[in-house]
Amino acid sequence: MIEAQIYKALGDPVRLEMVAKLAKGSSCTIGELSSNLGISRQGARKQIQVLVSANVVRLVPQGRETQVVLNTEKLKVAKMFISKLETEWDQRLHALKSFAEGQNRN
Amino acid sequence: MIEAQIYKALGDPVRLEMVAKLAKGSSCTIGELSSNLGISRQGARKQIQVLVSANVVRLVPQGRETQVVLNTEKLKVAKMFISKLETEWDQRLHALKSFAEGQNRN
DNA sequence: AAAACATGCAACTAAAAGGTTGCATGTTTT
DNA sequence: AAAACATGCAACCTTTTAGTTGCATGTTTT
Numbered sequence: 001m002i003e004a005q006i007y008k009a010l011g012d013p014v015r016l017e018m019v020a021k022l023a024k025g026s027s028c029t030i031g032e033l034s035s036n037l038g039i040s041r042q043g044a045r046k047q048i049q050v051l052v053s054a055n056v057v058r059l060v061p062q063g064r065e066t067q068v069v070l071n072t073e074k075l076k077v078a079k080m081f082i083s084k085l086e087t088e089w090d091q092r093l094h095a096l097k098s099f100a101e102g103q104n105r106n
Numbered sequence: 107m108i109e110a111q112i113y114k115a116l117g118d119p120v121r122l123e124m125v126a127k128l129a130k131g132s133s134c135t136i137g138e139l140s141s142n143l144g145i146s147r148q149g150a151r152k153q154i155q156v157l158v159s160a161n162v163v164r165l166v167p168q169g170r171e172t173q174v175v176l177n178t179e180k181l182k183v184a185k186m187f188i189s190k191l192e193t194e195w196d197q198r199l200h201a202l203k204s205f206a207e208g209q210n211r212n
Numbered sequence: 213a214a215a216a217c218a219t220g221c222a223a224c225t226a227a228a229a230g231g232t233t234g235c236a237t238g239t240t241t242t
Numbered sequence: 243a244a245a246a247c248a249t250g251c252a253a254c255c256t257t258t259t260a261g262t263t264g265c266a267t268g269t270t271t272t
């Protein structure tokens with residue numbers, strides 16, 4: 001079974017912007033992360049929850065506010081899976097090329 | 107504006123399995139790609155269309171059948187964007203570490 | 213202790229996504 | 243030319259998603 005969940009989590013403009021913002025490190029609390037997105041705080045909160053469920057992000061409560069922390073491990077896995085797809089594809093192309101060259105031998 | 111569409115395209119088990127199958131090169135026509143997924147041909151066709159719209163895949167009609175071709179360029183872009191996120195994050199961590207060391211100097 | 217702040221939770225709505233069935237159409241095969 | 247095949251298109255249904263509003267709760271600040 002393949003892990004589509006991580007891509008699903010990144011596959012929304014609001015969520016992807018949140019992740020980008022976190023990577024840039026400009027902020028970290030739920031409140032700050034939820035602002036300037038053009039949607040309500042509660043709307044943003046639901047998107048953060050999607051990221052939490054997909055393990056892209058962790059929540060660390062500190063007093064009355066909560067820190068949102070990026071989980072780069074998950075991103076790494078997502079990246080490596082794509083790499084693997086590409087590699088398989090390239091190997092197949094290479095095999096195909098070898099075969100064609102064999103055919104053309106004359 | 108960030109390109110969430112590519113991740114959205116990969117963010118569904120059926121579509122991700124299709125992409126994996128294509129990368130492995132086991133088949134290529136719409137029909138073959140649509141089989142063994144547990145859904146109807148027309149259902150699968152709609153998922154293929156999502157991949158087409160996101161430019162993850164190209165359709166090449168040949169007579170009565172249509173070849174489905176993976177676009178690795180798009181995958182490469184997706185991979186590199188994640189890499190960029192990680193890099194920014196790592197740099198930020200590094201900066202933070204330097205700062206902490208500066209604070210601790212005594 | 214009151215006010216301001218950061219957040220959580222629940223009910224609700226509109227739109228999109230994922231899937232189905234039925235039928236039409238062009239292309240090979242026999 | 244008929245049959246079999248590969249595919250396309252459209253209507254429809256159900257569930258999920260993305261967002262809203264309203265109110266409750268714990269935590270700082272004044």
